[in-house]
Amino acid sequence: GQQRGLEQGWPKFGLEIENGLRDFDEVFGRSAPRTFEIGFGMGHSTLEMAAAAPDQDFIGVEVHKPGVGALLSGLVSQKLNNVRVHSCDALEVLRDCVADASLDRVLLFFPDPWHKSRHHKRRIVQPAFAELVRSKLKIGGVLHMATDWEPYAEYMLEVMNVAPGFRNLAEDGR
Numbered sequence: 334g335q336q337r338g339l340e341q342g343w344p345k346f347g348l349e350i351e352n353g354l355r356d357f358d359e360v361f362g363r364s365a366p367r368t369f370e371i372g373f374g375m376g377h378s379t380l381e382m383a384a385a386a387p388d389q390d391f392i393g394v395e396v397h398k399p400g401v402g403a404l405l406s407g408l409v410s411q412k413l414n415n416v417r418v419h420s421c422d423a424l425e426v427l428r429d430c431v432a433d434a435s436l437d438r439v440l441l442f443f444p445d446p447w448h449k450s451r452h453h454k455r456r457i458v459q460p461a462f463a464e465l466v467r468s469k470l471k472i473g474g475v476l477h478m479a480t481d482w483e484p485y486a487e488y489m490l491e492v493m494n495v496a497p498g499f500r501n502l503a504e505d506g507r
């Protein structure tokens with residue numbers, strides 16, 4: 334299924350980082366609320382969100398090829414046309430392919446937690462990450478992060494609470 338997804342889906346939904354800065358209105362053939370998902374894994378939540386919101390557009394980025402194949406396979410079988418996929422480092426895509434102030438939402442769901450303290454520097458959430466995301470979000474845009482590892486949630490708060498330009502939208506501020 335994943336191989337078939339890559340073969341059938343990539344020509345239709347795949348985007349190449351080498352093409353540089355993209356006009357996503359042109360890519361999607363319309364102007365719609367735009368979500369950028371970092372590390373979609375096997376693409377389960379991407380598929381669900383895209384199917385539930387056909388009036389919105391989604392750009393998903395994942396380094397893990399089998400996951401890319403799985404999402405593409407789902408897009409083909411569900412006949413969805415509101416998702417485009419990059420198969421590479423999401424931060425490079427943000428930097429090189431996404432115009433400033435052009436995204437409504439950035440999603441980071443269950444990023445690799447890197448439990449050991451000597452590995453914390455590998456965590457994707459860093460001050461430079463927050464600044465990159467801020468520059469790509471429209472004014473009023475949302476960065477939505479989720480984790481099931483409490484120390485990572487606390488670490489996310491530490492980074493985001495001092496990141497310029499962000500306000501915590503969680504009801505209890507946590």
Ligand SMILES: C[S@@+](CC[C@H](N)C(=O)[O-])C[C@H]1O[C@@H](n2cnc3c(N)ncnc32)[C@H](O)[C@@H]1O
Binds near residue numbers: 372374396400421445
């Ligand atoms: C723990 S998984 C979570 C996957 C998915 N978001 C979910 O909730 O099931 C983290 C994913 O992020 C991907 N990832 C890590 N760093 C990335 C990066 N810089 N760019 C794109 N994907 C990345 C990994 O390959 C992995 O699939």
